[in-house]
Amino acid sequence: MKVVFLSTFAFDANISLINALKNKCDIYFFTEALYEIDNYLDKNKLSEFLSVGTDVQEIQRFSELIPLDKTFVIKGTRQINVVKKLYNSYRIDKKIREINPDLIILDSHLITYFFTAFRYSKKSLLIVHDPFFHSGENFKADILLRKLYFSLVENKILLNKNQKNDFINHYKQDSNKIFTSFLSVYEYLTFYGGINDKKNTSFNVLFFGRISPYKGVKYFLDACVEIIESGQYPNISFTVAGSGDFDFDITKYYNYSQIKIINKFIQPEELSQFIKSSSVVVCPYVDATQSGVVMSCFAFKKPVIATNVGGLPEMVEDGKTGVIIEPKSTESIKEAIFKLYENPQILEQMSENIAQEYLYGEKSWSQSGEYFIDAINSIIKK
Template identity: 30%
Template structure:
């Protein structure tokens, strides 16, 4: 089995290729603004065929556009020489649709990591490109049954065309490179990790703070990630209860943050899935998530964490307080999450399902011919 994987998800595509190459073969193209892989990803990708593509940049930037066209031409030329059995697109950006006319000779499988752009991120032309990509794909992959149902109903796709597979734990290995025995859980720390974007519902965690610290006076909320934080400053009732790390978080710094955390909170108001859940599981941390998208499908309520309604600071606070007050429950849930990560959410399980879809796509191509 020879697969080409194209997209803009460095962690995900490297881990996917590593798993796929156990008895198969892959060629990976990742579009990025960087000229090389981060060192942690490079270590994981050692021995894999990974190529970097230039991002197109603004259409009025002729240098960036020329660089993009040149790298795209090289990619398509190498794909033809490689002769894959399938091409697997990883949709984060709809720019991948521009490659489809040159790839139609191969079965195309497309993973939609999000069915539509997040709040505040939509571009008017993306819906047309997404429709074109859906039409051109043999199979559409999503990360959860709720997302599968939405793809079928909202985008009028045949049920047989849409498949649900778990989201693989794509950045655990990179974080775990920096795990240290001398860093332990630090008191009552609630961690919000990742880019600060509107759809992640950070305001509801901030509004939950007075309820949390009323019950657990020494609790602290750590907010770690890049993004626009100014609009959240005025929402803080007790500023000294927060630790804000407002920048890009390296794997090394991130590992320390997860090790220190007692609970990892995902107060999202809208989402498809989140890699933060699997990262928390990798560090044996319980999670508190909201009932949005397919996130509840990877969190067993009362076993690996708690699921609460979105936009409800009091419900969020109650779940967090329950975990902060019960160390035995935290440890139990953390162990359960770790077991789930290495079973249901493991790359072996993800790739077993993915390879079955690849084979079906190949069989379909043969029957069409």
């Protein structure tokens, strides 16, 4: 069985998923070098429109996870250049026809793979990362492209079960063509320096990721201020790291030495160090689907405080791999931080639980890959 995986992201979940699938099918991987923020690939270093993975230095470190000789990096073009984008889509489709796959996996709804999505519409599986748009992020171009791809590609797979029925009802989908799987750990980050099992000498609470209104960063920062001003926990520090525009005034938070705000794009080497140096990570989201942030933390066995929204409770098991709290609640964030700070044995047990469940157990990539294989077989039989 020959499968082509079409992605706009080179790392995060995809290389681990490909690693889980490669022993069950003959898999080819296409990814686009466009914005470094997406996949850390510099398109200006590419001499060809399509470069084989063995010739792209940035991804050679992942040779044990993905087949580099069957990996192709596209020298990307911005969405605004529609004519060139469509021409490039035609060129990519021509290469894919040479491979002659039994099935296509798509992880996005961009123009890059439009011709292939059209040609293989009944033999494709679209990964729907965000079944519903996040607060403040329903951009017109995304809405149009999503509608286009949802109409083209009949078979879709969600990465959480919680939203399956709502998705089917909202978009009027055929329930027999909607599948589910789940995210597992973002192990690509561990290739940047490896996992550090040293115990932290201080207690650091970390928020990281793209800054956006739905992330609830203000609730976290307000909790930080209240903890600091109480004067009871002088050795707790707080870090907010990520690019994007804050939707509130952050000036006052710079007055606290225990709060570190790094408002820039975080390279994987830096992110790896931030997570390793943290004691616990906070996801104070107002709404969510699943979260790559959680999976990045779990790769380093770090527990997560997450809100009870979207698919997060599927990923973070309350009391076992982290703490689930109510959204939009500064008080709930404080209580969760206090609980873990005052009970280091709980943190240690949560870390062990993460390893058992996500690295070796029921929520590993091996198990996630089985759900994908079941979906692929079902589509091919039809």
